[in-house]
Amino acid sequence: MPRLMILSASTRPTSPGPSIASWVTGRAVRDGVFTPFTVDLAELALPFLDEPGSPSQDAPVHPHTRAWSATVDSADAFVFVVNEYNHSYTAPLKNAVDFLFHEWRRKPVGFVGYGMSSRGMRAVEAFQPVAAALGMVPAAPVVTVGLRDDLDGAGVFRPGAALDSAADAMLRELGGLERALSGLRASAAA
Numbered sequence: 001m002p003r004l005m006i007l008s009a010s011t012r013p014t015s016p017g018p019s020i021a022s023w024v025t026g027r028a029v030r031d032g033v034f035t036p037f038t039v040d041l042a043e044l045a046l047p048f049l050d051e052p053g054s055p056s057q058d059a060p061v062h063p064h065t066r067a068w069s070a071t072v073d074s075a076d077a078f079v080f081v082v083n084e085y086n087h088s089y090t091a092p093l094k095n096a097v098d099f100l101f102h103e104w105r106r107k108p109v110g111f112v113g114y115g116m117s118s119r120g121m122r123a124v125e126a127f128q129p130v131a132a133a134l135g136m137v138p139a140a141p142v143v144t145v146g147l148r149d150d151l152d153g154a155g156v157f158r159p160g161a162a163l164d165s166a167a168d169a170m171l172r173e174l175g176g177l178e179r180a181l182s183g184l185r186a187s188a189a190a
C-alpha cells in the first residue's frame with residue numbers, strides 16, 4: 001500500500017494538533033487505501049534552515065536534513081494538519097517544507113485546518129500556493145476543525161459524524177490522486 005505521511009504542524013505544547021492527526025490516522029487505517037504514519041513537527045524539532053546549499057540543487061549535509069529527506073521521500077502522499085496563527089499558517093511549517101524540494105514533488109496533499117473563527121481555513125489557503133510551488137497536488141475538500149465546536153468542555157477533540165465523513169471524502173480523493181501521480185512519478189523517473 002502507498003504510504004501516507006500525516007504531519008502535525010504545531011510545535012506548541014497542549015496543542016490539539018497531535019490528537020487531530022491521530023484521528024486522521026484512524027480514518028486512514030479504516031479506509032485501507034494507505035499505510036499511514038505520523039510526523040509531529042514538535043518532536044522533529046528541526047532548527048531553522050541551516051543547509052549551506054539550495055534544497056533544489058544541492059545534497060543535504062546535515063544529519064537532521066538527511067533524516068527529514070528520507071522520511072518525506074518515503075511518503076507517497078501527505079495530509080498536513082495545519083494550525084492557524086494570525087490568519088496564516090505557522091513559521092515552523094514553512095521552515096520544515098523549505099528544507100526539501102524534490103521530496104514533495106508530484107505527490108498529493110490533503111489539508112486539515114484548525115483554528116478558532118475561520119476553523120483554520122485561512123491557514124490552509126495561505127499554504128496552498130507554497131504547496132503548488134513545490135509541485136504538490138492538493139486534494140479537495142479541505143477539512144476544517146473549529147476549536148469552539150469540536151472540542152469538549154475539557155478541551156479534548158471530539159470529532160462528530162460530519163467531520164468523519166469530510167475526512168473520508170478527502171482521503172478518497174487523496175487515494176485517487178495518488179494512483180494517478182504515482183504513474184507520473186514513475187514515468188518522470190524513467
Ligand SMILES: Cc1cc2nc3c(=O)[nH]c(=O)nc-3n(C[C@H](O)[C@H](O)[C@H](O)COP(=O)(O)O)c2cc1C
Nearest residue numbers: 010012015016017083084085086087115116117118
Ligand atoms: C499566536 C496565535 C495566533 C492565533 N491567530 C489565530 C487566527 O488568526 N485565527 C484563528 O482562527 N485562530 C487563531 N489562534 C487560535 C489558534 O488557532 C488556536 O489556539 C489553535 O489551538 C492553535 O494551534 P496550536 O494549538 O496547535 O498552537 C491563534 C493562536 C495563537 C497562539
